[in-house]
Amino acid sequence: MDHFIIQGGTPLSGELTISGAKNAALPILFAALLADSQSTFSNVPKLRDINTTEALLKELGAGVRWQDEQLLIDGGSVDKVLAPYDLVKQMRASVLALGPLLARFGQAQVSLPGGCAIGARPVDIHIQGMRRMGATIEVENGYINAHVEGRLQGAEIFMDTVSVGATENLLMAATLAQGKTVLENAAREPEISDLAKYLNNMGAKISGAGTSRIEVQGVERLQGCEHAILPDRIETGTFLVAAAMAKGDVLCKNTDYHSLEPVIEKLREANALVEVTDNSIYLDMRGRELKAVNIKTAPHPGFPTDMQAQFTALNVVANGSATITETIFENRFMHVPELQRMGANIRLEGNTAICGDSPKLTGARVMATDLRASASLILTGIIASGETRVDRIYHVDRGYEHIEDKLSALGANIKRVSE
Numbered sequence: 001m002d003h004f005i006i007q008g009g010t011p012l013s014g015e016l017t018i019s020g021a022k023n024a025a026l027p028i029l030f031a032a033l034l035a036d037s038q039s040t041f042s043n044v045p046k047l048r049d050i051n052t053t054e055a056l057l058k059e060l061g062a063g064v065r066w067q068d069e070q071l072l073i074d075g076g077s078v079d080k081v082l083a084p085y086d087l088v089k090q091m092r093a094s095v096l097a098l099g100p101l102l103a104r105f106g107q108a109q110v111s112l113p114g115g116c117a118i119g120a121r122p123v124d125i126h127i128q129g130m131r132r133m134g135a136t137i138e139v140e141n142g143y144i145n146a147h148v149e150g151r152l153q154g155a156e157i158f159m160d161t162v163s164v165g166a167t168e169n170l171l172m173a174a175t176l177a178q179g180k181t182v183l184e185n186a187a188r189e190p191e192i193s194d195l196a197k198y199l200n201n202m203g204a205k206i207s208g209a210g211t212s213r214i215e216v217q218g219v220e221r222l223q224g225c226e227h228a229i230l231p232d233r234i235e236t237g238t239f240l241v242a243a244a245m246a247k248g249d250v251l252c253k254n255t256d257y258h259s260l261e262p263v264i265e266k267l268r269e270a271n272a273l274v275e276v277t278d279n280s281i282y283l284d285m286r287g288r289e290l291k292a293v294n295i296k297t298a299p300h301p302g303f304p305t306d307m308q309a310q311f312t313a314l315n316v317v318a319n320g321s322a323t324i325t326e327t328i329f330e331n332r333f334m335h336v337p338e339l340q341r342m343g344a345n346i347r348l349e350g351n352t353a354i355c356g357d358s359p360k361l362t363g364a365r366v367m368a369t370d371l372r373a374s375a376s377l378i379l380t381g382i383i384a385s386g387e388t389r390v391d392r393i394y395h396v397d398r399g400y401e402h403i404e405d406k407l408s409a410l411g412a413n414i415k416r417v418s419e
């Protein structure tokens with residue numbers, strides 16, 4: 001298994017180009033299953049999760065190929081409706097195959113994704129919503145077995161928890177349903193708006209994406225089209241935090257500050273100078289005092305849980321004490337014991353981490369437990385004195401494109417070691 005070796009204490013300065021968003025690309029690539037013709041995607045990040053998605057789409061019979069940095073997906077040849085355990089277990093987002101397969105073929109068999117390091121992550125809201133649309137769904141032998149006679153039927157669906165994945169799955173299913181679907185208490189993440197943009201370009205009739213009430217007028221057929229994946233706000237935020245922690249400066253290009261407002265607000269509160277243009281964000285922390293900030297995660301437009309671990313690391317390096325409260329996932333503090341091994345002064349109380357001053361951070365051998373936890377360990381390793389080894393970096397490769405190359409270009413001393 002690969003690991004990273006980081007020699008800490010190097011300054012960070014420079015610019016980088018932000019990749020396409022993993023969390024937009026995944027639902028959008030699955031949405032290509034709704035069409036009987038080819039879609040062409042640009043700005044698709046090169047990630048392990050994208051490789052897994054390609055493998056699953058191929059398994060279902062879709063045409064999948066890269067051409068000149070664009071990913072071409074043809075749903076016309078899909079001839080299977082079974083998403084097997086071996087692929088789904090590698091990536092929870094595989095459950096997003098359910099809505100498109102059921103809506104287009106009237107049946108789907110998708111392995112239950114199971115829990116993961118950050119929480120149990122059930123998919124009951126996805127299943128209940130599809131039942132409301134007329135599907136018969138049984139969960140047995142670890143699989144979600146769904147079918148519907150004829151087409152799904154439009155329905156009014158109130159989701160009692162704000163769920164990004166359930167909103168996406170039901171939105172995709174509703175595009176080919178008969179009649180009108182209303183999704184109430186829908187998630188408002190920018191990735192949902194990007195999915196709706198793609199679906200509308202395919203011929204869907206969706207309004208209200210990006211608000212908590214989405215209306216979908218079902219259509220009989222969708223066709224492939226071109227789509228550029230929106231920039232990754234979490235990758236952007238991670239690099240902004242890295243520069244703030246290292247008291248350096250960074251220019252993130254090909255990004256979108258609108259989707260990052262809660263994060264930028266917190267970076268300014270931490271005393272960073274942040275300047276934005278239409279497609280770039282510049283952060284300068286040189287010669288400034290980094291101050292700890294209180295964080296409470298919430299669904300968009302609140303502070304994103306996917307930036308929580310990175311801000312925990314920021315607070316460890318910053319002056320003063322502050323609290324980090326995680327409200328989305330019940331177990332998203334796996335990075336804390338690893339950060340403590342590097343000298344971090346953090347105390348956990350329920351769903352809150354209390355971060356105090358940590359006068360001495362030293363390199364250590366630490367283990368990545370999930371994607372963003374891994375990022376927090378890498379960023380702390382860049383600040384700590386001496387050598388840090390980060391094990392199990394396959395988690396990082398799920399969601400960060402060439403993170404070691406991008407950090408090295410900014411001045412970090414980080415090397416991938418393949419065993």
Ligand SMILES: CC(=O)N[C@H]1[C@@H](OP(=O)(O)OP(=O)(O)OC[C@H]2O[C@@H](n3ccc(=O)[nH]c3=O)[C@H](O)[C@@H]2O)O[C@H](CO)[C@@H](O)[C@@H]1O
Pocket residue numbers: 022023024026093119120121122123124125126127161162163164165166187305306328329330
């Ligand atoms: C691929 C992708 O886009 N992943 C993101 C997506 O995950 P994902 O879509 O899995 O997260 P959700 O928004 O669904 O989860 C939010 C909360 O709802 C709960 N829940 C969800 C569905 C359900 O049927 N029942 C239920 O109880 C979850 O356990 C969690 O506590 O949104 C999360 C919250 O912003 C992000 O951290 C992930 O990076």
Ligand SMILES: C=C(OP(=O)(O)O)C(=O)O
Pocket residue numbers: 022023092093306371372399
């Ligand atoms: C939790 C994340 O992703 P996933 O939902 O794919 O596990 C993430 O991107 O931080």
